Amino acid sequence: MARELVVSVDAMGGDAGPGIVVTALLRVVQRHPNVNFILSGDEAVLNELLARNSRLKGRVSVRHAPDRVAMEDKPSHVLRRGRNTSMWHAIDAVKAGDAEVAVSAGNTGALMAMSMFQLGIIDGISRPAIASIWPTMRGQSVVLDCGANVSATGEQLVDFAVMGEAFAHIILGLERPSVGLLNVGTEEQKGNDGVKEAAAILRATSLPMAFHGFIEGNDIAEGTVDVVVTDGFTGNIALKTAEGTAKLVGQFLRRSLKRTWMGQLGAFIASGALGALRRKLDPRAANGGIFLGLKGVVVKSHGGTDAIGFASALDMAIAMAKADINSRITADRAHITKGQIQAVAP
Amino acid sequence: MARELVVSVDAMGGDAGPGIVVTALLRVVQRHPNVNFILSGDEAVLNELLARNSRLKGRVSVRHAPDRVAMEDKPSHVLRRGRNTSMWHAIDAVKAGDAEVAVSAGNTGALMAMSMFQLGIIDGISRPAIASIWPTMRGQSVVLDCGANVSATGEQLVDFAVMGEAFAHIILGLERPSVGLLNVGTEEQKGNDGVKEAAAILRATSLPMAFHGFIEGNDIAEGTVDVVVTDGFTGNIALKTAEGTAKLVGQFLRRSLKRTWMGQLGAFIASGALGALRRKLDPRAANGGIFLGLKGVVVKSHGGTDAIGFASALDMAIAMAKADINSRITADRAHITKGQIQAVAP
Numbered sequence: 001m002a003r004e005l006v007v008s009v010d011a012m013g014g015d016a017g018p019g020i021v022v023t024a025l026l027r028v029v030q031r032h033p034n035v036n037f038i039l040s041g042d043e044a045v046l047n048e049l050l051a052r053n054s055r056l057k058g059r060v061s062v063r064h065a066p067d068r069v070a071m072e073d074k075p076s077h078v079l080r081r082g083r084n085t086s087m088w089h090a091i092d093a094v095k096a097g098d099a100e101v102a103v104s105a106g107n108t109g110a111l112m113a114m115s116m117f118q119l120g121i122i123d124g125i126s127r128p129a130i131a132s133i134w135p136t137m138r139g140q141s142v143v144l145d146c147g148a149n150v151s152a153t154g155e156q157l158v159d160f161a162v163m164g165e166a167f168a169h170i171i172l173g174l175e176r177p178s179v180g181l182l183n184v185g186t187e188e189q190k191g192n193d194g195v196k197e198a199a200a201i202l203r204a205t206s207l208p209m210a211f212h213g214f215i216e217g218n219d220i221a222e223g224t225v226d227v228v229v230t231d232g233f234t235g236n237i238a239l240k241t242a243e244g245t246a247k248l249v250g251q252f253l254r255r256s257l258k259r260t261w262m263g264q265l266g267a268f269i270a271s272g273a274l275g276a277l278r279r280k281l282d283p284r285a286a287n288g289g290i291f292l293g294l295k296g297v298v299v300k301s302h303g304g305t306d307a308i309g310f311a312s313a314l315d316m317a318i319a320m321a322k323a324d325i326n327s328r329i330t331a332d333r334a335h336i337t338k339g340q341i342q343a344v345a346p
Numbered sequence: 347m348a349r350e351l352v353v354s355v356d357a358m359g360g361d362a363g364p365g366i367v368v369t370a371l372l373r374v375v376q377r378h379p380n381v382n383f384i385l386s387g388d389e390a391v392l393n394e395l396l397a398r399n400s401r402l403k404g405r406v407s408v409r410h411a412p413d414r415v416a417m418e419d420k421p422s423h424v425l426r427r428g429r430n431t432s433m434w435h436a437i438d439a440v441k442a443g444d445a446e447v448a449v450s451a452g453n454t455g456a457l458m459a460m461s462m463f464q465l466g467i468i469d470g471i472s473r474p475a476i477a478s479i480w481p482t483m484r485g486q487s488v489v490l491d492c493g494a495n496v497s498a499t500g501e502q503l504v505d506f507a508v509m510g511e512a513f514a515h516i517i518l519g520l521e522r523p524s525v526g527l528l529n530v531g532t533e534e535q536k537g538n539d540g541v542k543e544a545a546a547i548l549r550a551t552s553l554p555m556a557f558h559g560f561i562e563g564n565d566i567a568e569g570t571v572d573v574v575v576t577d578g579f580t581g582n583i584a585l586k587t588a589e590g591t592a593k594l595v596g597q598f599l600r601r602s603l604k605r606t607w608m609g610q611l612g613a614f615i616a617s618g619a620l621g622a623l624r625r626k627l628d629p630r631a632a633n634g635g636i637f638l639g640l641k642g643v644v645v646k647s648h649g650g651t652d653a654i655g656f657a658s659a660l661d662m663a664i665a666m667a668k669a670d671i672n673s674r675i676t677a678d679r680a681h682i683t684k685g686q687i688q689a690v691a692p
Contacts, residue, residue, distance in 0.1 A: 072533070136594065151538050183583075184578070189420065192496040192497050216582075216583070216586050217585065217586025217587035217588075217589070218586040218589050218590035219590070220587055221587070221593060221594040222594075230583070232530070233537070233538055233580065234580050234583050236562075237528055237562070237563040237580050237583075237584055238563065239563065240562050240563025241563035241564070241567070242588065243564050244566055244567030244568060245567050245587075245591040245592055245595075246591055246594075246595050247564075248482070248483055248567040249591075251483060252626050253623055256619040256620065256623040256626070257616055257619045257620075259619060262615055262616060262618055262619065263616045263618065263619030265615050266611075266612040266613060266620075267612060267616055268612070269608055269612035270608060270611070270616065273603045273605060273606055273608065273609030273613075274603075274609075276605070277598055277602040280598050280602070281598065
C-alpha cells in the first residue's frame with residue numbers, strides 16, 4: 001500500500017478558532033480514508049475537542065504550539081518572534097517531511113513570509129503567487145496573483161503564467177489550459193510595462209503553452225481563458241471587487257423580491273431554484289488561495305470561514321498533495337531562457 | 347434669461363452610428379428645454395436624420411466632419427491625422443467657446459488624447475482621470491481613474507482624490523464626500539509605493555477633505571466611501587471585473603430559474619420584481635466616463651450603447667456643464683504644497 005498522505009493544519013489560524021477545524025475534519029476524513037492529519041495548536045484545547053469525536057481517532061495527531069499569529073501581526077514580526085506559533089509548526093511539519101501540505105486560515109502576509117522562509121522558492125521562479133479559483137460562465141478559471149506581491153515585473157508575470165498553467169492542469173484537469181494576461185485592452189500596445197514585457201516574453205519562448213494574449217476584466221467572468229495572470233495588487237482588488245459585486249447583486253435581488261407581494265410569492269415558489277443559485281455563489285465552495293512557487297504546498301483558507309469552507313480548503317490541499325505540481329513548473333520554466341527575458345527588458 | 351447651455355456631440359463616435367444619437371436627443375430635449383446641441387459628423391446623413399424629427403428643429407445645429415475616428419486608431423495617429431474627424435470637431439466646439447461640454451461614444455484613448463491636446467490640463471493638476479459612477483449598497487459612489495492612465499504616482503493619486511471629491515460633490519450632491527484609496531489591505535503598511543505616498547500626502551495636507559484612508563475591493567460595492575481613488579490600470583480592471591460579475595450572477599439566476607418548472611412559475615409571478623432588478627443593474631442608467639482635470643468638460647459614453655444609454659451620457663454632460671467643477675478642483679488643489687509632496691516622496 002502507498003504511504004498515507006498527511007495534511008498539516010494550523011488549528012488556531014481562523015477567526016472562529018479550532019472548533020470549526022475539528023468539525024471540518026469530521027467531514028473530510030470520510031471522503032479521504034487514506035489521509036491523516038497533524039493539528040498544530042494549543043494541546044489541551046485540541047485534545048479535548050478530539051476526545052469528543054471518536055471518528056477522528058487514529059487519524060489525527062496533535063503538535064503543541066503555545067502561541068498563535070494575530071491577524072494584525074506584521075510578516076517581519078512573526079519571522080522574528082513567531083517560532084512558537086501554530087502557523088510556524090504547521091509549515092514546519094511540511095519542511096520536516098512529516099506532511100505533504102499545510103493549511104491555515106491565518107494572516108495571509110504572515111503565512112506567505114513564513115512559508116517562503118521555511119520552505120524556500122522553487123529554483124528558477126522569481127516570486128511565489130497566490131492562485132484562486134473563480135466561477136465563470138463556462139465553468140471555472142484560475143486567477144493569480146491574488147495578493148502575494150504588491151507589484152510584478154514582466155518576468156514575474158511570466159512565472160505566474162507558468163505556475164497558473166500547471167495549477168489549472170492539475171485542479172481543472174485540462175491538458176493544455178489557455179492563459180491570458182489581464183490588461184486594460186486587448187491591443188498589443190495597451191497596458192503598463194509589466195504586461196507588455198510579459199506578453200513579449202511569452203510570445204518569444206518555446207513554452208508549450210496556449211497563450212491567448214491580453215484579456216480585460218470582464219473576460220474573467222466570461223471564462224475567456226482558463227488561467228488569468230495579473231500582479232498581486234490588481235488581482236487582489238479584482239477578487240474582492242468581484243466578491244463585493246456578487247453580494248451586491250444578491251442583495252438587490254432580495255430587496256426587489258421583498259418589495260411586492262407578487263415578488264414574495266414568486267420567490268416562495270421558486271425557492272428551490274433560488275437556493276441553488278445561493279449554493280452556486282457560495283464562496284465556501286471554492287475556499288482557499290493556493291501558494292504556488294514554494295518547495296512545498298501551502299493552502300490559505302479564508303480567515304472568516306466556517307467548517308464547510310475550511311473543509312473545502314482541506315479538499316483542495318489534498319488534491320494538490322496528490323499531484324506533483326512543482327515538477328511541471330520546473331520543466332516548463334526551463335523553456336524560458338535568460339536571453340529571451342533580456343531581449344524584451346526595458 | 348441666462349444664456350442657453352450648449353452640448354457638443356460627436357455624432358459618429360459609437361458602434362451604432364448617428365441614428366442612436368438622434369433618438370437619444372429626442373429623449374433629452376424634452377427633459378432640458380434650455381439646452382441646445384451641436385452635432386459633428388457627416389452633414390448629409392445628419393441633416394436627413396434631423397429632417398425626419400421636427401421636435402429637434404431649432405435645437406440642433408450640424409457641423410460637417412468628413413472623417414471619423416476608428417475604434418482601433420492609436421492616439422498618436424489621431425493627433426496627427428484626426429483634424430477632420432467628428433471627434434475633433436466636437437471637442438473644438440468646447441475649445442472655441444461655442445459649447446460647454448463635449449460628448450462622444452468613440453475610442454477612449456483617442457478622445458482623451460484629443461481632449462488633452464485641444465483643451466489642456468487644469469493648472470496644478472498632473473494628469474486627467476476618467477471617473478464613473480457605481481451602484482452600491484448605500485446608493486452610488488464615484489470611482490476614478492477608470493483608465494485614462496496605466497499607472498499613477500502618489501501625487502497623481504492625490505490629484506485624482508481632489509477631482510473625484512469635487513465630482514461627487516456636484517453629481518451626488520454631497521457637501522463633503524468621503525474619499526478612500528483602493529488598496530490590498532487597510533493597514534498603513536500595506537500596498538505599493540503609490541498608494542502609501544498618496545495616503546501620507548493626504549494625511550499631511552490641510553485639504554478640507556473627509557479622507558477615510560485605505561479601502562479594499564469589496565468596499566466599492568459596500569459603499570464604504572463616496573469616492574474611490576485608484577490608478578487607471580487597477581480601476582479599469584476593477585470596473586470591467588464588476589460588470590462581468592454582475593452579468594455572471596444574472597446568468598446564473600436565469601439558469602437556476604429555468605431549470606425547474608417551480609422556478610419558471612416563480613419567475614413568472616415575480617416577473618415585475620425581476621424586471622425592477624434588471625433595470626437597477628442596467629449599465630445604461632449611469633452610462634458615461636467623465637474626463638476630469640481638463641480645461642473643459644468631456645463625457646465618454648460606452649461605445650456599444652444604445653439611445654437610452656447615450657441619453658444618460660447627455661444627462662450627465664448637462665449636469666456637469668451646469669456646475670463649475672474646475673474652480674473647486676483648483677481651490678482644493680491649492681491646499682497641497684510642494685513641500686508636503688516632497689516630504690513623503692521616495
